[in-house]
Amino acid sequence: MGTPLGDFIRAKRDSIQPESFGLPDRRRRRSPGLRRSDLAQRAGVSVEYLTRIEQGRDRNPSLAVVNALADALSLDAAERAHLRLLAKITSGACVIERPPSPPNRHVRPTVHDTLQLLEPGVAFLTNRLGDLLAYTSGFELVMRGIGLLETERPNLTRYVFTDPYAKTFFADWDQVADEQAFDLWRGPSVAQFQQLVAELAHIAGTELTGRLDHHLPPPQVPLRLNHPIAHELRWQRERMELPVTDAQELVVLLPADEATALAMDRLRRQPHHTLRAVP
Incomplete structure (x- = not known):
């Protein structure tokens, strides 16, 4: 079973055209987007470790790994914040025990x-x-x-x-x-x-x-x-x-x-x- 973190990384990887990262366009691929091996290399992790994260078999990657994946995927600021949030949700560190505070409605x-x-x-x-x-x-x-x-x-x-x-x-x-x-x-x-x-x-x-x-x-x-x-x-x-x-x-x-x-x-x-x- 996948996790929010793994699902996001996989979906984002599938959405990236290899040539946008200076990689050759492999048009005969059966699946779209960036190869898992290419992302692993850019992030400095093993393919096997990236596979475990995407498939939900590793639910607690370090902050350094999460940041490396954000860099490798060229995430913008909002996506980076969301990736860190998904990492907390996946690891079980994000637990809601009280009613949420109201969202910010103040207009500067x-x-x-x-x-x-x-x-x-x-x-x-x-x-x-x-x-x-x-x-x-x-x-x-x-x-x-x-x-x-x-x-x-x-x-x-x-x-x-x-x-x-x-x-x-x-x-x-x-x-x-x-x-x-x-x-x-x-x-x-x-x-x-x-x-x-x-x-x-x-x-x-x-x-x-x-x-x-x-x-x-x-x-x-x-x-x-x-x-x-x-x-x-x-x-x-x-x-x-x-x-x-x-x-x-x-x-x-x-x-x-x-x-x-x-x-x-x-x-x-x-x-x-x-x-x-x-x-």
């Missing part, structure tokens, strides 16, 4: 000012649990009346998996569901992750739980929305990670075609709303 003034500069664009601030912490008037125009913003504390993950209208509003609902599940799986903490999953699982069922073992980010594709007034809107997304201490992400939606840009112009002629921070 400079982040709020950055959102203000994006007006009247479509942008929002969120954490990996899906909480909407602040958003522009453009975002409110796009999302008004679908049920997302009509709650006291809007949460995109909860909306995607529990509101029946979400499958109509998001033209590519499966893609959006994959994205939300992956973000949820990545943090911000194991305790908060488990709490929200427990809350949603009895409603969403396998639509959510079946996605939690996917260890690689979904492909980035345009976001298509079936807007109740403006009809189909297509967006490109720019995601900007805030510092680790914030555990937040700023997302900007940019029109992917002229029809979307024109539709937004029409929506903006409606009564103006200002940037909103969610309490």
